[in-house]
Structures are given as structure tokens and as C-alpha cells.
Amino acid sequence: xxxxxxxxxxxxxxxxxxxxxxxxxxxxxxxxxxxxxxxxxxxxxxxxxxxxxxxxxxxxxxxxxxxxxxxxxxxxxxxxxxxxxxxxxxxxxxxxxxxxxxxxxxxxxxxxxxxxxxxxxxxxxxxxxxxxxxxxxxxxxxxxxxxxxxxxxxxxxxxxxxxxxxxxxxxxxxxxxxxxxxxxxxxxxxxxxxxxxxxxxxxxxxxxxxxxxxxxxxxxxxxxxxxxxxxxxxxxxxxxxxxxxxxxxxxxxxxxxxxxxxxxxxxxxxxxx
Ligand SMILES: Nc1ncnc2c1ncn2[C@@H]1O[C@H](COP(=O)(O)OP(=O)(O)O)[C@@H](O)[C@H]1O
Ligand SMILES: Cc1ncc(COP(=O)(O)OP(=O)(O)O)c(N)n1
Numbered sequence: 161x162x163x164x165x166x167x168x169x170x171x172x173x174x175x176x177x178x179x180x181x182x183x184x185x186x187x188x189x190x191x192x193x194x195x196x197x198x199x200x201x202x203x204x205x206x207x208x209x210x211x212x213x214x215x216x217x218x219x220x221x222x223x224x225x226x227x228x229x230x231x232x233x234x235x236x237x238x239x240x241x242x243x244x245x246x247x248x249x250x251x252x253x254x255x256x257x258x259x260x261x262x263x264x265x266x267x268x269x270x271x272x273x274x275x276x277x278x279x280x281x282x283x284x285x286x287x288x289x290x291x292x293x294x295x296x297x298x299x300x301x302x303x304x305x306x307x308x309x310x311x312x313x314x315x316x317x318x319x320x321x322x323x324x325x326x327x328x329x330x331x332x333x334x335x336x337x338x339x340x341x342x343x344x345x346x347x348x349x350x351x352x353x354x355x356x357x358x359x360x361x362x363x364x365x366x367x368x369x370x371x372x373x374x375x376x377x378x379x380x381x382x383x384x385x386x387x388x389x390x391x392x393x394x395x396x397x398x399x400x401x402x403x404x405x406x407x408x409x410x411x412x413x414x415x416x417x418x419x420x421x422x423x424x425x426x427x428x429x430x431x432x433x
Contacts, residue, residue, distance in 0.1 A: 166194040167233050168387045169261055170380060171252055172241030172269075173202035173214065173278065179419030180206070180272070180373035181241055185380035187422040192384035192402070197233055199225040201252060202244040204278075208372055208414030211276035216244040222251045230259035236387035239265040239379050240291070242278040249279075249286045256294055263296040263386050266331075267379040268304045273372060273417050284308070293330030297392065299379045300326070302340040316350070323352040333392050335361075335382075339374055347404075351396055359393075361400040370410045370418035377420055378403045401426045 170185035182198045189196035201222055204214040229235065238261040243249045256264060268287055270279045279287070284307050292298060292308075306313050309325040313336075323334045332354040339347055348362040381402045385395035406420035413419050 164234065166384075166387050167197065167235050168194045168380075168383055169197045169199065169229060169233075169235045169238035170241065170383075171199045171201060171238060171243075171256075172376070173204050173244065174200055175204055175206045175373070177207035177372075177414060177419070179208060179413070179417075180376050184373035184376040184420070184422070185239065185241065185383075188377050188380040188402070189384045191422050192381055192388075194236075194384045194387050196380075197229050197235065199229060199252075199255075201248050202242055202278075204242070206272075208416035208418050210274035210416065211272050211278070214244070214276075214278070216248045219247060219251045222248065223255060226255040226259060230261065235261040237262040237265070237383045239267060239383040241267050241376055241379070242269045243283065243287065243291075244278065245280045246283045246286050249283050249291060253286075253290045253294065256291075264294055265297040265299060265379050265383045265386070266291055266295040267299045267375055268292075268308065269375065270304050270307060288329060292326075295331045296386075297333045297335065297379075297382065297396075298326055298331040299335050299337065299375065299382070301337045301375055305336045316348070319350040320352070320358065323350055323358070327352060335378075335396055337375065337378065339371070349400065351393075353392060357393070361397060363400060363404040366404075366407045368407060368410055369416070370420065371407060372417040372419050374403055374407065374420065377406055377422070398426070 175181040186196040205212040346362045347365045382399040405424035409424040411421045
């Protein structure tokens with residue numbers, strides 16, 4: 161008898177250009193050897209140059225996708241990405257409460273690298289008050305952590321304080337990503353675990369414009385590792401190694417912020433599944 165394949169779910173928006181959102185999530189999960197399903201909550205017309213347009217899915221369609229997935233698959237871990245607006249966040253929260261989809265990683269996507277808003281301003285409070293308390297892991301970048309905590313974050317000390325504030329909002333584990341700190345030679349993310357343990361995961365900053373989808377890739381890799389049964393710290397460390405490899409081994413696609421190389425491999429001891 162064949163063991164059941166580890167199944168994961170992304171709940172996010174699509175990227176027609178293939179670099180971010182559901183597309184980056186599925187490529188990452190596939191590369192990390194788990195099966196990926198998707199509840200598409202928004203569709204974007206997007207490429208490496210920017211987001212040209214987007215449309216959120218109607219509530220009924222979101223509900224039906226959740227029912228289809230939960231009615232057939234055994235999801236071991238899931239993640240959220242772009243959630244567009246208040247109605248979409250509320251629909252996702254309702255369905256996350258309804259079905260057992262395993263540990264939840266929330267990537268609170270707000271603004272794309274090109275500057276386009278992927279979450280309406282009035283939906284930030286809904287994410288903070290309704291979605292965050294459901295999250296096993298929250299993965300904000302610096303501007304997202306600033307919005308969610310209502311504080312300016314410019315220093316490492318401010319990152320650690322913000323992580324504590326985010327935990328107070330009901331999130332179990334937090335990783336604040338430092339990718340936007342472009343003046344630093346290292347790309348350092350701060351992790352605060354449920355146990356109170358905290359640490360930095362750092363890697364050399366790579367000087368490239370090909371960083372479209374870094375946040376999605378990190379959060380979906382961590383989700384895949386959690387689904388495979390890795391503990392939170394190990395899953396985060398593998399996620400960081402994988403995202404570094406996908407940036408370091410760049411591919412040439414498009415004319416703007418190019419996508420990552422999801423084929424990039426990390427060494428066997430980190431893959432160990
Ligand atoms: N130029 C870079 N070199 C190395 N790592 C990077 C670089 N840019 C981002 N990262 C890493 O990619 C991950 C995603 O970070 P970030 O870009 O801040 O998220 P987002 O895509 O959500 O804005 C983090 O682990 C961060 O440290
Ligand atoms: C549909 C969609 N979802 C998420 C993002 C943002 O992805 P992220 O990994 O934060 O990468 P950048 O936008 O910062 O390149 C997106 N662009 N589209």
C-alpha cells in the first residue's frame with residue numbers, strides 16, 4: 161500500500177506572470193515534495209513590471225472551492241496570501257473555522273513590490289482582528305508589520321518589539337522578514353516562537369531585481385515543511401535556505417522584478433524527507 165501523499169493548500173490570488181501568489185506557492189510546494197491544492201480568492205493581471213488589474217472572487221465561489229477541497233483532500237497545512245478586501249478576508253476566516261486544514265501560515269500580503277495594493281486599507285483591521293488569532297505562523301515583511309502593529313520599524317530592536325506585539329494579537333509564532341532593509345549587507349529575519357524562544361535567520365543580501373515572490377516562496381516552503389511534520393524552527397530555517405537558493409540561482413524571465421528560480425536545490429541534510 162502506498163503511503164498517503166502529504167497534501168497542502170494555498171488560499172491566495174493568482175499572478176498571470178507566474179512569479180508570485182498561487183503560482184509561486186504551488187511551484188514551491190511541488191519542489192518541496194508535497195501535493196499543492198489551491199483556493200483562488202482573487203485573480204490578478206500581473207507581470208514582472210507590475211500589477212495591471214485584479215478582481216476578487218465572489219464569496220460563493222470561495223466557499224465552493226473550500227468545500228471541494230475539504231470534501232475530498234486531507235490537507236496537512238495551509239497558508240493564506242493575497243486576500244484583496246474585507247469581504248474576501250471574512251469569507252476566508254469563515255471557511256478556515258469551518259474546516260480542519262491543519263496549521264495555518266498567514267502571509268499578510270498588502271502591497272506588491274511594484275507598489276500595487278493587494279489588500280484594501282480597510283481590510284487591514286479585519287486581518288488583524290479576525291485572521292491573526294487563527295494563525296500558527298505570521299510572516300509579515302517590514303511595511304506589513306508596521307501596519308499591523310501601528311509602529312515604525314527601522315532597527316533590529318524595533319523588529320523584536322514588533323514581533324512581541326504581533327504575538328499579543330493572538331498569533332503563535334512570528335517571523336518578521338527583513339528583505340526591505342536594503343541598506344543592510346545581510347537579509348535578516350527575526351523569529352519569535354510560541355515557546356518564547358527567539359532568533360535571527362540571516363543570509364547574505366543578493367544584489368538583484370529578481371526578487372518577485374520572495375515572501376510567497378518563503379511562506380509556502382515553511383507550510384510544506386510543517387505539513388511534512390517538521391517543527392516550526394526547522395521549517396523556518398529550511399524556508400530561509402530555500403528562498404536564498406531561489407534568489408541566488410536567478411533565472412531570466414520578464415523585464416522588471418523577475419521571478420525566483422524555484423528549481424533551486426538545497427543540500428540533502430536540509431531536505432531530509
Ligand atoms: N535581495 C535579497 N537577498 C537575500 N534575501 C532576500 C532578498 N530579498 C528578500 N530576501 C529574503 O526573502 C524573504 C522574503 O522577504 P521580503 O522580501 O521582506 O518579503 P516580501 O516578498 O513579502 O516583501 C526573507 O527571508 C528575506 O530575508
Ligand atoms: C497574487 C499575488 N500575491 C502576492 C503577491 C506578493 O508577493 P510577494 O512574495 O510579497 O512578492 P512581491 O510582490 O513583493 O514581489 C503578488 N505580487 N501577487
